[in-house]
Amino acid sequence: MSDEANPFESLGKQIEEASAYLDLGDDVLTRLKHPERVLETNLSVAMDDGSIELFRAYRSQFNGDRGPYKGGIRYHPGVTRDEVKALSGWMVYKCAIVDIPYGGGKGGIVIDPSEYSESELERVTRAFATELRPIIGEDRDIPAPDVNTGQREMNWIKDTYETLENTTAPGVITGKAIDSGGSAGRVEATGRSVMLAAREVFEYLEEDISEATVAVQGYGNAGSVAAKLIDDLGADVVAVSDSSGAVYNPDGFDARAVKSFKTETGSVTGYEKATEELTNDELLTLDVDLLVPAALENAIDGELAEDVRADVIVEAANGPLTPEADDVLTDAGVHVVPDILANAGGVTVSYFEWVQNRQRFAWTEERVNEELERVIVDAFDALTTSYEKTDAPNLRTAAYVVAIERVANAYEQGGTWP
Ligand code: GLU
Numbered sequence: 001m002s003d004e005a006n007p008f009e010s011l012g013k014q015i016e017e018a019s020a021y022l023d024l025g026d027d028v029l030t031r032l033k034h035p036e037r038v039l040e041t042n043l044s045v046a047m048d049d050g051s052i053e054l055f056r057a058y059r060s061q062f063n064g065d066r067g068p069y070k071g072g073i074r075y076h077p078g079v080t081r082d083e084v085k086a087l088s089g090w091m092v093y094k095c096a097i098v099d100i101p102y103g104g105g106k107g108g109i110v111i112d113p114s115e116y117s118e119s120e121l122e123r124v125t126r127a128f129a130t131e132l133r134p135i136i137g138e139d140r141d142i143p144a145p146d147v148n149t150g151q152r153e154m155n156w157i158k159d160t161y162e163t164l165e166n167t168t169a170p171g172v173i174t175g176k177a178i179d180s181g182g183s184a185g186r187v188e189a190t191g192r193s194v195m196l197a198a199r200e201v202f203e204y205l206e207e208d209i210s211e212a213t214v215a216v217q218g219y220g221n222a223g224s225v226a227a228k229l230i231d232d233l234g235a236d237v238v239a240v241s242d243s244s245g246a247v248y249n250p251d252g253f254d255a256r257a258v259k260s261f262k263t264e265t266g267s268v269t270g271y272e273k274a275t276e277e278l279t280n281d282e283l284l285t286l287d288v289d290l291l292v293p294a295a296l297e298n299a300i301d302g303e304l305a306e307d308v309r310a311d312v313i314v315e316a317a318n319g320p321l322t323p324e325a326d327d328v329l330t331d332a333g334v335h336v337v338p339d340i341l342a343n344a345g346g347v348t349v350s351y352f353e354w355v356q357n358r359q360r361f362a363w364t365e366e367r368v369n370e371e372l373e374r375v376i377v378d379a380f381d382a383l384t385t386s387y388e389k390t391d392a393p394n395l396r397t398a399a400y401v402v403a404i405e406r407v408a409n410a411y412e413q414g415g416t417w418p
Helices: 007-019 026-033 081-097 118-132 151-165 186-204 221-232 255-265 280-284 323-331 345-359 365-390 395-414
Strands: 037-046 052-063 069-076 104-110 141-145 213-217 236-242 245-248 276-278 290-293 312-314 335-337
Touching: 007 026, 007 081, 007 323, 007 395, 026 395, 037 081, 037 118, 052 069, 052 081, 052 118, 052 141, 069 081, 069 151, 069 345, 081 104, 081 345, 081 365, 081 395, 104 118, 104 141, 118 151, 141 151, 141 345, 186 221, 186 290, 186 312, 186 335, 186 345, 186 365, 213 221, 213 280, 221 236, 221 255, 221 290, 236 255, 236 280, 245 280, 276 280, 323 335, 335 395, 345 365, 365 395
Parallel strands: 069 104, 069 141, 213 236, 213 290, 290 312, 312 335
Antiparallel strands: 037 052, 052 104, 236 245, 245 276
């Protein structure tokens, strides 16, 4: 992984690139590239041995023109202020391309959660929720899971918020466990939209996905669910990886069996049906029909992109390609379905969870999946229409053209006051 590209600069370049196809004033463009505000806080938390440790944490509220700020909270030692700002911006354009009534936000704590006990993580989470309390709310800013956070952390945040506010407000956070007000289908939603985006792009390119070979980089919630559902379309998942390395079998894996192996052993490496073990970079440059980067930002930089042999990339992670990689892949004719559409299933079902919470009425999983499919297919159609109409160089720019236009319209219609 390249650590050279600053994700916030990458976001700025993506917006600049799309602005060439839009009629925007410089003032609006500048607004669209910068967060409205960023909370930076240092959490003092008691450890199990009685010592106090300090954790740096952020919440960036990028843009609220289309609705409450929305986006996950990640726990990772590599979290930085610029990374959180970029991720919050990507949320704005993600919510806009799938046309759900939210702005964008993102949070992060600089922590390696594997080094702390459950009770320490609970105290860290509750300390952050306490700091967040004045700036979040069902109609203000609605956090959700992201890298290394899930239902457990969301339930703690909901409980902290409700206790401090002396109310019930399940819609203050999404990605909760079902018994705490979560939605059916939320856990699988990100992987499901990756599958839908892959299905749609293959159809658009008049290729048969059931004949495709697939490599998946990252086998967490997004990657493993995407692999399973793409496997169900008849494609062959020939390589998967996690942070310890990659496994390969040209005849394809049973994606569910690899997931069970990882759950048991902690990693995909060592999986007995692999014919070869590879590095992550070797996986990313395999000669496959479809590549799904599902780990972190900057997985493919300009240099590695020169060696990419996949025909189609569907981004399950946020920001896995640097702008230089985008240029190389565009020149090479590789079709990239951008993160803001491909992984938008997570936030879309978060939206459904919030709607259900507000209505105090739960949908079936079937309804959730049907509505999700409609949202992703409609967004894909809007994207390809923009691609053909604007002559944008690639699908990412075409997606930003649609998304930026929607955000700018909401901003301009609101007018400036005072
Ligand atoms: N963290 C996810 C994302 O990057 C989901 C955000 C949400 O559900 O609000 O899209």
